[in-house]
Amino acid sequence: MKRGRLLPSPLPLASFLLALSFIALLPLPCQAEFEWETVTLDDEVYVSVDSIKIFYAFESAVSSGSFITLKNAKIELRIRLGGPELYINRVKFVMSFSARSHKGKYWISRTDQAKLIGPVIRPNLIRTTQRFHTVIIDPGHGGVDGGSKGLYGNEKVYNLKLALKLKAELERLGIRVKMTRSTDAAFPTLQDRVAYANRIDGAIFVSIHFNWINSTRARGIETYALAPQGTATTNDGAKPGDDRSFSGNSRDAENIALATAVHSHCVRRTGAPDRGIKRDRFTVLCGINKPAILLEGGFISNPTEARLIASDAYLTKLAAATAEGIVAFRNALSR
Numbered sequence: 001m002k003r004g005r006l007l008p009s010p011l012p013l014a015s016f017l018l019a020l021s022f023i024a025l026l027p028l029p030c031q032a033e034f035e036w037e038t039v040t041l042d043d044e045v046y047v048s049v050d051s052i053k054i055f056y057a058f059e060s061a062v063s064s065g066s067f068i069t070l071k072n073a074k075i076e077l078r079i080r081l082g083g084p085e086l087y088i089n090r091v092k093f094v095m096s097f098s099a100r101s102h103k104g105k106y107w108i109s110r111t112d113q114a115k116l117i118g119p120v121i122r123p124n125l126i127r128t129t130q131r132f133h134t135v136i137i138d139p140g141h142g143g144v145d146g147g148s149k150g151l152y153g154n155e156k157v158y159n160l161k162l163a164l165k166l167k168a169e170l171e172r173l174g175i176r177v178k179m180t181r182s183t184d185a186a187f188p189t190l191q192d193r194v195a196y197a198n199r200i201d202g203a204i205f206v207s208i209h210f211n212w213i214n215s216t217r218a219r220g221i222e223t224y225a226l227a228p229q230g231t232a233t234t235n236d237g238a239k240p241g242d243d244r245s246f247s248g249n250s251r252d253a254e255n256i257a258l259a260t261a262v263h264s265h266c267v268r269r270t271g272a273p274d275r276g277i278k279r280d281r282f283t284v285l286c287g288i289n290k291p292a293i294l295l296e297g298g299f300i301s302n303p304t305e306a307r308l309i310a311s312d313a314y315l316t317k318l319a320a321a322t323a324e325g326i327v328a329f330r331n332a333l334s335r
């Protein structure tokens with residue numbers, strides 16, 4: 001992916017990352033029966049953090065500085081007030097709407113509660129879940145489209161290298177793999193990739209890219225899930241077409257759960273800065289009819305990270321982490 005403007009510098013990585021538990025907790029009240037405390041602010045429905053605490057069986061809620069932290073035995077939910085950042089077990093997410101303070105209470109958008117917090121904390125309750133036996137790997141760019149130009153080589157080369165390592169690792173684990181391209185010369189269009197993937201049943205879709213920015217400072221991993229209908233993307237702000245619904249939106253809950261599983265394993269295993277799980281409307285994520293994510297495995301514009309990405313050992317580690325995340329996602333859904 002190419003970005004024209006400077007993104008905020010990454011937050012320092014926590015000294016360690018707790019694994020996302022993906023473990024069923026206490027029985028929860030049914031969403032339909034539960035009485036959420038809501039308020040409408042700027043035409044958007046928000047639910048109170050008090051309601052979230054009760055609904056998800058958090059035992060404590062402590063506010064300190066600009067953060068409020070909800071905790072139980074398995075999960076820590078840390079919300080930055082006035083901003084879109086949310087941390088679940090120390091993994092960073094960028095919400096569709098900033099957390100708000102209103103009449104002495106704190107509020108999270110209904111969309112972020114339903115499309116982010118719910119499916120990440122309780123992936124086993126996702127209703128659209130279908131079992132999958134195949135992973136479609138989509139190495140970004142290819143052929144005449146080199147992708148971003150890194151300090152040591154073109155993005156398309158690293159995308160394919162990582163994809164082939166991921167393929168080998170998944171097959172070793174007994175998971176079938178299909179590739180949207182498996183050679184350097186091939187350059188399917190974005191529409192070709194979607195059409196190909198949509199013909200394969202019982203599958204999930206993982207698009208692989210490396211990041212570039214016009215600065216040598218930025219580094220770290222970010223993972224994208226399709227922006228829910230009616231929300232802005234992380235990088236572009238609100239736009240007139242945001243109300244459209246795409247076929248990828250039918251898998252919103254699985255998309256964010258898959259992004260969480262893969263992203264948290266990649267960040268933890270590599271020690272790369274966590275730039276967060278973000279939202280966008282990339283063509284491959286919009287048109288797809290199955291759970292899908294786009295992984296940005298690091299910055300080939302950063303000298304340290306570019307050197308790592310050019311090394312076989314680092315890509316092997318990243319491939320193993322991605323495969324672990326995919327397995328964690330599969331296990332979480334089948335609980």
Ligand SMILES: [Zn+2]
Binds near residue numbers: 147155209210
């Ligand atoms: Zn790219």
